[in-house]
Amino acid sequence: MTPAINAAKKAKVPHQIHQYHHDPAAESYGLEAAEALGKSPQQVFKTLLAADDAGKLYVAVVPVAGKLDLKALAKAVKAKKLVMANPADAEKATGYVVGGISPLGQKKRLPLVLDDSASQFDTICVSAGRRGLEIELAPADLLKLTGGSLGPVGRG
Template sequence: MTPAIKLLQRERVAHTVHSYVHDTHADSFGNEAVEKLGLDATQVFKTLLASTETHELLVAIVPVAGQLDLKALAHAAGCRKCEMAAVDAAQRATGYLVGGISPLGQKKRLRTFIDASAQALATIHVSAGRRGLEVALSPRDLATLCDAHFTVLERPR
């Protein structure tokens, strides 16, 4: 059981865990979850970490079909610019491996931002803390547990 699932159970938050056999050759962890679990891509969100100019790590939760707008994240965080965090820094801060980073139950409490599109959905899916493991919960519950802010983070197409 992952720290993310333990947190959900401890806080008695309604959730559903979905698992699938992860393909080590998959080129997109989020899209793999969509395909293997037969989910709607608009409801599956990826957890990304970015670093500010002061080296603060930020968590951004965006739809798997979209792309993170780093300028929008920087604006939401009140900093000048952001870049994607180094893999080792992301793994060290969260306690999870890339491809299985959950916004829940991370080792360090990081400022977290959820794309505003999640607010229109009753349920979203995020990583449950391991490749091949997803958890469905309400966006509001996710925001509460992560002390997250909703903001537009997805890059316009």
């Protein structure tokens, strides 16, 4: 059990856990997950962290098929400029390893923006807290559990 799964269970949010064999040689953890689950890469989301000049961290959840738009995330969280967070800082703040960072059950609650493309799906998949483990839940439930917001932060 991971903190992400525990958070969903504790909140009594409907969810499904998907486990698959993670290949350490996989080029993209997210695309590997989509393929293993037989899901569209638009319905499987990756969790990325960005930082402002002061080192404050922000979480973006975007489709694995696309990229994070740092300018759009900065606008959504009212930051002047953001850069991708240092992986060590991301791991320390979330309690998860890169490639398995879940938006749920993080050590510190960070401002989170879910790409608005998620609203086209009844459920989306995000990391459940380790490589090879995904949790599927409704986008609204993800936002409820994280205190996050919806915004156009991903790009094709």
